Ligand SMILES: [Zn+2]
Ligand SMILES: [Zn+2]
C-alpha cells in the first residue's frame with residue numbers, strides 16, 4: 001500500500017492540479033489565499049505551482065500549527081480565550097472582496113483539543129467564529145470561487161489507522177485521499193467533469209420531484225425531514241458570484257438541499273461516530289418534534305452533544321439534508337475518517353445548525369427574518385452528522401402525501 | 414562545535430526568552446505578530462511559548478517559504494510582479510494600531526533570487542515596499558515594541574560556511590547566533606541589561622559632544638560625514654510610543670545617529686562585501702560631494718550598485734551613521750554573515766537611503782519638507798554598508814572645526 005517516492009510525487013502533483021483546476025476552477029488574474037497545516041507543506045507547494053501556472057497573481061499560504069495551538073491552551077492567560085485575530089480575518093475578507101480565491105487544506109488532528117478545558121475551547125471557538133464571520137459570509141454565499149482539499153497529516157493518519165506504524169498510516173491515508181479525489185484515474189480533470197455531470201443529472205431529477213419531505217427508515221431510525229418550499233437540490237460544481245465554476249469540496253459525493261427548520265419529526269440513530277472539536281460522540285440517538293431535537297442520547301460524549309444543542313436557538317434544528325449512495329467510493333473504502341470532508345461524503349447525512357440559503361429559491365435575497373419564516377435555519381454552528389448506511393431506505397413524500405422510493409438499502413432507486 | 418540535542422534545545426529556549434523579554438520587552442495583554450521562515454519552526458514555537466508565558470493574548474506566525482517565492486519567479490505570469498498582498502500588510506498595520514507587538518525571525522538565503530530576472534525582482538520589491546509602507550511607518554516611528562532575531566537556516570548557513578557539510582554549517586551558525594545574542598552567559602537577561610547600560614553610557618558621551626561631523630580615515634577612506642543639527646545618538650534599548658522598553662535588534666552592538674543629507678564629502682572604501690537582494694557587491698569605492706555619491710565603483714555587482722543609487726533622489730545620500738567597535742563579539746567571530754542584522758553589528762557603517770527622524774530633536778514631529786530642510790534624508794531604501802575595521806580611525810569634528818579622536822584602529826578612545 002505504500003508507494004515509491006516518484007509515484008507519490010506524481011500523485012501529489014495531480015491532486016494539486018485537481019485542487020486548482022477543478023476545486024478553484026480558474027484563478028487567472030486572481031490572488032489565492034491558502035490555509036494549510038504545517039504538515040501539508042509539500043501539497044501547499046504543489047498547489048502554489050499549479051495556481052501560478054493557471055495565472056494566479058500572488059499565492060499566500062497561512063500555515064497553522066497544532067503545536068502552537070496547544071501551546072496557547074497550555075500557557076496563555078485566561079483572557080486569551082475571548083480574543084481572536086480580527087485583523088487577519090478582516091484581511092482575508094478584504095482579499096475576497098478584492099477578488100481573491102480561497103483554498104483550504106485540511107488535515108487536522110481530530111482529537112487535538114481532547115484534553116483541554118471544554119469551556120476554554122468553546123470560548124476560543126466562539127471568538128474565532130465571530131471574527132471570521134465577515135470572511136465566512138463571502139464564502140457561504142459563494143461571492144468567490146473556493147475549495148477545500150485534504151492532506152494526510154501524521155496526527156490524522158494515526159487516528160484513522162491506530163494500529164499501523166505512523167509512516168504506513170500516512171501512506172494509507174494518502175492512498176485513500178488520492179482515490180477519493182479521482183487522482184488515480186488516467187485523466188482526473190475529465191473524471192471530475194463526468195462526475196459533475198452525474199451529480200447534475202441527480203439534482204435535476206430531485207428538483208423535478210419537488211418533494212414535501214424525505215423519510216429515512218432503518219435500524220433505530222424513522223425520521224421525516226420536511227423540505228423548504230421552493231428548495232433546490234445542489235451538488236458538484238457550482239457557479240460563484242464572480243462567474244467562475246468551481247467545486248467547493250474535493251472530494252464530493254453528496255447532493256443536498258435545505259430542510260424546513262420546523263418540519264422535522266421522528267427519531268434517528270447516527271450511523272457513524274461524530275468527531276466534534278476533538279470529542280468523539282458515539283451512538284447518537286435523538287428524537288425530533290416540530291423541527292427541534294427534544295431528546296438526545298449518546299453512548300459517549302452525551303454531555304458535549306447536549307452542550308452543542310444549547311449553543312443557540314438554531315443549533316437543535318436542521319440546516320441541511322444530503323443524500324450519498326452507500327456505494328460512494330469513500331464509503332466503499334470502509335474507513336472512518338473522523339474528518340467531515342470525508343465522512344459526510346460516505347453517507348447520507350443531516351446537519352445541525354446553519355442552512356445554505358442558496359438552496360432555496362430567492363433565499364439569498366431574503367432578510368434574516370424572511371429566511372426564518374421560510375424555514376431556513378440560522379445558527380453559529382453547522383455540524384454534519386451521518387445517518388445513512390446500507391441498511392437505510394429513503395422515501396420521497398409528495399405534496400399530496402403519497403410516497404415513492406428514493407433510495408433502497410443506501411442505493412438510488 | 415556541534416552540540417548535543419539537550420544543550421541545543423536549552424540554548425534555543427534561552428534565545429526565545431531573550432527575544433520576548435529583551436527584544437519585545439513586555440507583551441502582557443498584547444497580540445504578537447510574528448514572521449518567520451519555514452526553517453525556523455522550532456524557534457518560532459519556543460518564542461510562542463515565552464510570549465504566552467509573558468501574557469500575550471494571541472501569537473500569530475506568518476511563515477515565509479523560499480520554495481514558494483522561487484515558484485512565483487519560475488511560474489507566475491508577468492503581471493504578478495507588480496502586485497503585492499495589500500490585504501495582509503494592511504492587516505498587520507491594523508494589528509499594530511490595535512496594540513500588537515511585532516517579532517521578525519530572519520534567516521533568509523542571502524542569494525535566493527540571485528538567478529532571477531533583476532527587473533522582476535525590483536518590481537516585486539517595489540510593489541511590496543509600497544504595500545508594506547503603512548505597517549513599516551508604525552514600526553519605524555516605534556509606535557509599538559518590535560524586534561528582529563535570527564535563526565540559522567540551512568541556506569544561510571551554507572552561505573556563511575560554504576566548505577562545511579550542511580549539518581555542521583547550521584550548528585556553527587547557531588553557535589554564532591547564541592554567542593552574539595548573549596544566550597550562553599549564565600544570566601542572559603541580566604547580561605542584556607548590562608549591555609544596554611554600556612550602550613547608554615556611550616550614547617550619553619557622544620550626545621554631550623554635539624559634533625558637527627565625524628571623519629573616517631583608513632585604507633582607501635577619507636570621509637567627512639556631517640551630522641544633523643540637533644542629532645541624538647541612540648543604541649540598545651529604546652522606548653516605544655506605547656511606553657514599552659524594547660530592543661529592536663537581537664543582537665545589537667551599534668550606536669547610531671542621523672547624518673546631514675547634504676554634508677557628506679570625500680571618498681570611502683567598504684570593508685565588507687554587501688549582500689543586496691541576493692547580489693554580492695564587492696570592493697565598493699565611492700566619492701561623495703555635497704552629500705550625494707558622485708562616483709561609484711565595485712569589483713563585482715557594480716551595475717546593481719548603480720541601479721540602487723538611481724532608485725530615488727535620496728538613495729545616493731546617507732540616512733544613518735553608526736559606530737561599532739572592531740572588538741564587538743560579532744566582529745571577533747571573524748565571520749562574514751551576509752545578513753545585515755549581523756554584519757552591521759560587526760563594523761562601523763553608513764546607510765544609504767531613509768533616515769530615522771527620531772534621532773534628531775523634534776524630527777518625529779516635522780513635516781516631510783521640514784525633515785529634508787533639516788538634512789534628514791528620505792528614500793524607499795535603507796541599506797547598511799560597512800566601512801569600519803581595525804584599520805579605520807574616527808575623529809569628531811567640533812562646531813569650531815577643531816578635531817578630537819573618537820576611535821583609533823576601530824577601538825573607542
Ligand atoms: Zn453535506
Ligand atoms: Zn454540511
Ligand SMILES: [Zn+2]
Pocket residue numbers: 667669733735757762797
Ligand atoms: Zn545601523
Ligand SMILES: [Zn+2]
Pocket residue numbers: 733764795796797
Ligand atoms: Zn541601518
